[in-house]
Each structure stands twice: as structure tokens, then as C-alpha cells.
Amino acid sequence: MENGSKNVFTNRNFCLVFLGALVSEIGAILFNFAAGFYILEISGNNAFLQGLILALSGAVMLIMTPIGGVLGDRINKATIMFICDYIKGGLIILTNVLMLLFRSPGAHIALLFFVSVTGSAVSGIFSPAAGSLLPHIVEEDQLQQGNSYFSIKNSLQGIIGIVLAGVLYAAMSIYALFFLVGACYVASGVSEMFIRYEHKRPQERLTVRVALGDIKGGVKYLGTQRAIVALMASILFINFFLSPVTGNFIPFFIKTDVAGAPSYIFSRLLTPELWASVFSVLTGISSLVGAVILSSRPQIEKVGRRTALLLCWTAVVMIALAVSYWQLVARGVSLNAFLLLFCLGCVILGALIVNINIPLNTTVMRVIDKDMLSKVSSLISIASQGLIPIASVLAGAVLQYMGSTVLLAVCALGFTTAAVMLLLSKSAREI
Secondary structure, eight states: OOOOOSSGGGOHHHHHHHHHHHHHHHHHHHHHHHHHHHHHHHTTSOHHHHHHHHHHHHHHHHHHHHHHHHHHHHSOHHHHHHHHHHHHHHHHHHHHHHHHHOOSHHHHHHHHHHHHHHHHHHHHHHHHHHHTSHHHHSOGGGHHHHHHHHHHHHHHIIIIIHHHHHHHHHHSOHHHHHHHHHHHHHHHHHHHTTOOOOOOOOSSOOOHHHHHHHHHHHHHHHHTOHHHHHHHHHHHHHHHHHHIIIIIIHHHHIIIIITTSSOOTTTTTOOHHHHHHHHHHHHHHHHHHHHHHHHTSOOOSOOHHHHHHHHHHHHHHHHHHHHHHIIIIITTSOHHHHHHHHHHHHHHHHHHHHHHHHHHHHHHHHHSOGGGHHHHHHHHHHHHHTTHHHHHHHHHHHHHHTOHHHHHHHHHHHHHHHHHHHHHOTTGGGO
8 A cells, every 4th residue: 555645645556546537537427427318219219128127137237246356355356347448438438339239119119228238238247346445545544535536526426427418318329428438438447557556465265155155254244244244235226225216216207398398497498408417416516515625524433323314314304305295396387496496406425425425435445354355335225225226116106007196206205214224223323
């Protein structure tokens, strides 16, 4: 590990990881935005089909994540990262070539299923390695600062990536946009090739039996961390009820309520798709400000009760948004008023989420042993992401057959339940 310094950007490895992640994740934002709207466009606004693709992609990533956890503790993490980025870039470019050759909507949907599911399998290998690299390249007292800068990066992606996605989706052909995405992943892989840190390769040869033993060992180790498990159990339910809002509701709301309206606020400046960009940009700006503030503050030592209280406020915001949609949009009172209220909700949610995620991630990196971090990160990812595929399918079905009001009401109820559970947890207050 390199010597500690006042700012983590004096660390060459951190800079390479940061820049590589920024480029590849902007590519991911461009792809997910374009693919989501393109599938709705060529499928006749079929929300269930969109939800099915999200669900299958999430399920495959879930299956591959524990394998990625085992590999991340045995193989150089930087090597895993750049190989995975090269593979994802190549897959998207290959899929794009095939889309150019086979122009029918059915062929394009099948190809998008293929690249989404296959890319998710690669991401399952990539994520545990990338998520556990930071403690190996920065000093312990720089972890909150490093995590804060990564959150700033995520916010910048939300601002730059989503704005670019909305503009480029309207201005470019889908083929040119997908080639750009593939190039982003390749460029990220080039950056990650130059990351260097001390890696100790285990002497034991990796076999299926050894891999299963590693996974079992990670489960057993995580079982000793009761406070972390309590926090992750609540975050699992939060993800279950947040993913339908971002992945299902917003595209459907844009395509049905906004695009189908005779007029809407700022229609001369913003296409319906650009309104989705506005929501993400506002969330990103709010998260950016919160992360900048946290990056300059001392590391937070106790996060359990603080996280529970912040989740309670998140539940309050979600309830307000659900009631607002029912009163203003479903009843035809004012689409414009809901658009403005949803923008305000995005600002508040962005601030709340970043103040939950950064201290929580920092605590996990401090508490968990470094040689167990990839496996434990993969298990935490499974716990927090495990129900998202089911949530995507159910949300797509609810939107298709019962509408947005019911979906938002169910999500608001879920947020409330999860927040109360964590607030009442004794184990969560211990950390």
C-alpha cells in the first residue's frame, strides 16, 4: 500500500481506479438508458418485457457474484477488472454489429436480452473485485474520503451521464450510441491495466471444492458480524422497493404520462426522455454536495442508529411522492405540479442516500478483514440485490395491469416497513 497522504488523489492507484470507473460507468449509464427506452419503443411500450429483461439480468448477476467474490480474494483484483471491462466492451460492440445486420424489432429485443444477461454475468465477476480494492490502495484513515470521492464520481455520472444519454439518444442512432458505449468500456480497461498493489496469491490451487469452501467460509465469517447482517437485511428491503421506482416507474411514467400529455412544463426545452435526465441530474447534484461535505469530515464511527433515522426520512419522502402522484397525475389535476414535486423528491432522496451509503460502506471496509473482503462483499451484494430481479418483474406486471399509483403505494409501504425494522433492531445500534 502506498504511503498515506492528505488527499487520496495523490495516490496514483486511486486516480487510475477513479478515472477508469468514471469512464466505464458513464458507458453503463448510456447503455442502460438507451436500451430501456429503445425496448419500450420497439415493443409497443411493453413494461412487462422491460421488467423481464431487468429481472433476468439481475438474477444472472446474483448467481455470478459469489464466484466473483472467490476470484477477487485469489486473483489480482485489477486484472479481474480490466479483463471484465474488455469483455463487456467487446460484447456490446459485437451485439451492435449483429443489430446492424438483423434489423427486425424481434431480433433487436433478442440481442438486447443476450447482451444484458451476458454483461450482467461479467459484472457479477467484476463487482466484488472492484468493491474490495479500495482498502488495498489507500490508508485506513482515508477510506471515508475515498468512498466520498467515489460517491462524487457517481453523482457526476448521474449528472453528466444521464444528460449525455438523453441528448445522445435523441441525436444519434442507437447503433452509434452502442459503439460509443463499447469504446468507454475498452478505455476503462486500458486505465485499469496500470493499477499496481501488493497481491498475495494463495498457494492452494483453485478448484470447485475449494471455491465452495471459500463461499462457505465467507458465509460463516459474515455470520459473526451480527450488526452488519442487521443493516444489510434492511438494505435488502430498501433495494427491493427502490429499484422499481428508478428502473420501472420513471421510464413508464415518461412514456405514458409525460409523452402522452398534450403539453407539459418546459416542453419547448425538454423532450419526454430528457425529463428522465432531469430527475437523475437533480439526484446527482444533491448526492454530489452531500459527498463533498462528507469527504472533508472525520470518519463516522457509529452508523447503525444514524442509518435507521435517515431511512425513516427516506420513507417519508416516498409516501409523499406516492400521494402526490395519486392526487395530481392519476386524478388529472396537474402533471406539471407532480413533475416539480418529483424533482424536489429527487433532491431530498439524493442527499439522504449518499449520507447512508458512504458511512455504511466505510464501516464495512474498516470492520471486515481484508483477505475476506471480496467474499463478504459478494455476499453483501447478494443480500442487498437478491430480491431486485423479482421486484423488477413484479413492478413491470403491476405497471402493466394496475398502473403507477398502485406501484408507488406499494413501494412507499415497503420503505416504511424497512425503516421501522431497522430502527427497532438492537444489533444495528451496536455498530
